[in-house]
Amino acid sequence: MSASTLRIALVGNPNCGKTALFNQLTGGRQKVANYAGVTVERKEGRFTAPSGRLLHVLDLPGTYSLDATSPDEQITHDVCAGNYPGEPAPDLIVCVADATNLRLHLRFVLEVKRLGRPMVLSLNMMDAARRRGVTIDVAELSRRLGMPVVETVAVRRDGVKALIERVDGAMPVAAPVQPDDAASRADLHAQVRALMAATVTMPRATDALDDALDRWALHPVFGLAILALVMFLVFQAVYSVGKPMTDAIADGFDWMGTHVAAWMPPGPLQSLVTDGIFGGIGTVLGFLPEILVLFVFILTLEESGYLPRAAFLLDRLMVSVGLTGRSFIPLLSSFACAIPGIMGTRSITDPRDRLATILVAPLMTCSARLPVYALLIGAFIPSRRVLGVFNLQGMVLFALYAIGILGAMLVGWVMKRIRRDKSEHALLMELPSYRLPKLRDVSIGLYERGMIFVKRLTGVILALTVIMWFISTFPGPPPGATEPAIEYSIAGYLGRGLQHIFAPIGFNWQISLSLIPAFAARETAVAALATVYAVGGDAVGGAGLGHALAVNFPLASALSLLVWFAFAPQCMSTLAVIRRETDSWRNVAISFGYMFALAYVASFITYHVAVWLS
Numbered sequence: 001m002s003a004s005t006l007r008i009a010l011v012g013n014p015n016c017g018k019t020a021l022f023n024q025l026t027g028g029r030q031k032v033a034n035y036a037g038v039t040v041e042r043k044e045g046r047f048t049a050p051s052g053r054l055l056h057v058l059d060l061p062g063t064y065s066l067d068a069t070s071p072d073e074q075i076t077h078d079v080c081a082g083n084y085p086g087e088p089a090p091d092l093i094v095c096v097a098d099a100t101n102l103r104l105h106l107r108f109v110l111e112v113k114r115l116g117r118p119m120v121l122s123l124n125m126m127d128a129a130r131r132r133g134v135t136i137d138v139a140e141l142s143r144r145l146g147m148p149v150v151e152t153v154a155v156r157r158d159g160v161k162a163l164i165e166r167v168d169g170a171m172p173v174a175a176p177v178q179p180d181d182a183a184s185r186a187d188l189h190a191q192v193r194a195l196m197a198a199t200v201t202m203p204r205a206t207d208a209l210d211d212a213l214d215r216w217a218l219h220p221v222f223g224l225a226i227l228a229l230v231m232f233l234v235f236q237a238v239y240s241v242g243k244p245m246t247d248a249i250a251d252g253f254d255w256m257g258t259h260v261a262a263w264m265p266p267g268p269l270q271s272l273v274t275d276g277i278f279g280g281i282g283t284v285l286g287f288l289p290e291i292l293v294l295f296v297f298i299l300t301l302e303e304s305g306y307l308p309r310a311a312f313l314l315d316r317l318m319v320s321v322g323l324t325g326r327s328f329i330p331l332l333s334s335f336a337c338a339i340p341g342i343m344g345t346r347s348i349t350d351p352r353d354r355l356a357t358i359l360v361a362p363l364m365t366c367s368a369r370l371p372v373y374a375l376l377i378g379a380f381i382p383s384r385r386v387l388g389v390f391n392l393q394g395m396v397l398f399a400l401y402a403i404g405i406l407g408a409m410l411v412g413w414v415m416k417r418i419r420r421d422k423s424e425h426a427l428l429m430e431l432p433s434y435r436l437p438k439l440r441d442v443s444i445g446l447y448e449r450g451m452i453f454v455k456r457l458t459g460v461i462l463a464l465t466v467i468m469w470f471i472s473t474f475p476g477p478p479p480g481a482t483e484p485a486i487e488y489s490i491a492g493y494l495g496r497g498l499q500h501i502f503a504p505i506g507f508n509w510q511i512s513l514s515l516i517p518a519f520a521a522r523e524t525a526v527a528a529l530a531t532v533y534a535v536g537g538d539a540v541g542g543a544g545l546g547h548a549l550a551v552n553f554p555l556a557s558a559l560s561l562l563v564w565f566a567f568a569p570q571c572m573s574t575l576a577v578i579r580r581e582t583d584s585w586r587n588v589a590i591s592f593g594y595m596f597a598l599a600y601v602a603s604f605i606t607y608h609v610a611v612w613l614s
């Protein structure tokens with residue numbers, strides 16, 4: 001590495017804005033959110049400072065202390081101490097502190113100082129500090145700490161100038177700080193108090209708005225009512241706002257498919273394009289608006305500071321079902337996808353709580369299941385108003401999410417019964433200030449999610465759809481065949497084979513077959529059904545797949561399929577992440593096995609009750 005490159009590590013307590021700073025410096029798009037424990041991995045970025053010097057920046061998980069207690073904190077500890085495999089200690093530690101909460105954050109600054117490495121303190125969130133009337137004597141703080149101190153506002157483009165100027169100065173940027181003598185080591189708190197007294201004036205009252213909001217949000221009764229209302233509104237909105245857009249996209253694709261097909265000679269290629277690409281992929285793409293609406297809400301909630309409050313409210317309940325309040329945010333992330341959810345469990349200190357959370361995370365309805373739900377609900381549930389305001393389809397969607405959550409509670413409770421050590425941990429979690437979400441952050445988050453979806457669509461889902469089209473088309477029917485052509489194809493044989501397993505829960509061969517690609521990516525079940533029915537001669541463009549299903553499929557089977565997807569075994573990528581995060585094949589087997597059994601039994605009951613009732 002040349003002498004002019006500088007390796008900087010951003011460290012600090014959780015939620016002080018390290019990642020926001022990292023993104024601002026490097027132009028990165030790492031996830032920023034208003035709760036502790038967002039970053040759980042080491043992330044690297046680089047940028048060229050005005051002087052031409054190349055700066056390597058490391059964003060690290062937040063930690064309250066260098067005595068690591070959870071897997072994510074361990075990473076920060078190892079990087080700072082120079083013990084991280086394959087990586088020398090950073091040239092400069094930029095310790096980030098929340099200027100509105102220095103009483104807490106300075107303690108960590110002093111702890112890092114003991115490492116005796118070159119160090120700069122970044123007083124972040126200076127905008128919020130000024131607004132609240134906090135004043136800090138930066139020069140005096142710098143003198144007392146024996147290190148450069150700069151003010152930053154990580155969420156503003158010009159808010160990191162002072163930090164860049166500081167680190168872009170002559171090398172070395174900062175001399176190694178002198179560790180304090182052993183006598184004063186014992187009492188970090190006394191040191192913090194002395195520093196605070198000499199350099200910081202705090203306004204007497206804390207943030208009045210936060211307190212006022214918390215009186216409602218943390219109220220044992222109103223708080224829960226508000227939480228339930230928030231969740232309910234989210235699913236209503238997904239339906240009311242997303243559905244019309246979905247229909248428009250589906251119609252657009254149908255129109256395009258018909259026009260493209262008119263240009264092509266009839267034959268296998270035309271069938272691939274209309275049935276496979278436009279029918280299959282187009283149908284899945286149509287669900288993008290619903291997914292994005294869901295994410296507008298998730299991202300807004302994440303940035304608002306409300307989530308840790310919800311975690312507090314639910315802690316008692318979560319502990320009683322063998323989880324912890326700490327599980328709440330990883331489980332909520334699993335609504336996007338179980339993979340970030342499972343990785344988010346790294347901030348859970350207790351290994352058993354962590355494992356329990358990992359095992360139930362895939363029960364949360366991930367966004368890949370949304371197209372499947374939306375398709376089946378659209379086909380089978382009438383679009384009616386209930387009590388004049390609520391949309392029945394939206395209510396069924398909400399119920400499906402609720403089934404996943406109840407399933408997770410049940411499984412957590414059973415695991416708690418099984419495990420011998422029943423100790424519980426009190427929930428210690430910081431409540432961040434409420435914050436109005438920034439349009440820019442929400443837009444970046446939405447763009448990222450949208451791109452993930454489109455990449456899946458043009459990657460794995462497209463590939464699987466082409467394969468599905470191929471096996472549904474070949475081999476062609478023998479001369480003199482009496483059944484529809486698809487019955488003689490590979491898909492027909494495979495589907496009928498699988499049907500032996502799934503007939504007891506009401507699945508026909510087409511559905512049984514669609515479960516295979518769904519194991520790679522859930523949405524593909526929709527594309528696969530569209531392709532299979534299209535090749536089989538049904539019109540699936542626009543709202544056609546819904547009609548094809550409604551005609552070919554009894555209601556009992558549809559309900560059974562919905563319940564199947566609520567509990568269905570995780571996709572392959574989730575299993576791979578469980579393997580990586582727990583380092584055990586046994587956990588993978590347990591996780592897959594219990595979900596398969598749960599899904600099968602629940603669908604079996606649903607199917608037979610529905611048949612009996614109808």
Ligand SMILES: Nc1nc2c(ncn2[C@@H]2O[C@H](COP(=O)(O)OP(=O)(O)OP(=O)(O)O)[C@@H](O)[C@H]2O)c(=O)[nH]1
Pocket residue numbers: 013014015016017018019020021031032033034035036037038039040060061062063124125126127128152153154155156303435
């Ligand atoms: N007002 C204001 N908000 C900020 C500033 N810096 C960060 N934030 C907000 O603070 C919250 C936390 O920011 P992150 O960058 O995720 O914090 P982090 O330190 O990376 O947190 P962990 O990864 O959990 O350790 C987000 O809501 C940011 O939008 C700032 O300078 N001013």
Ligand SMILES: [Mg+2]
Pocket residue numbers: 018019020031038039060061062
């Ligand atoms: Mg972070």
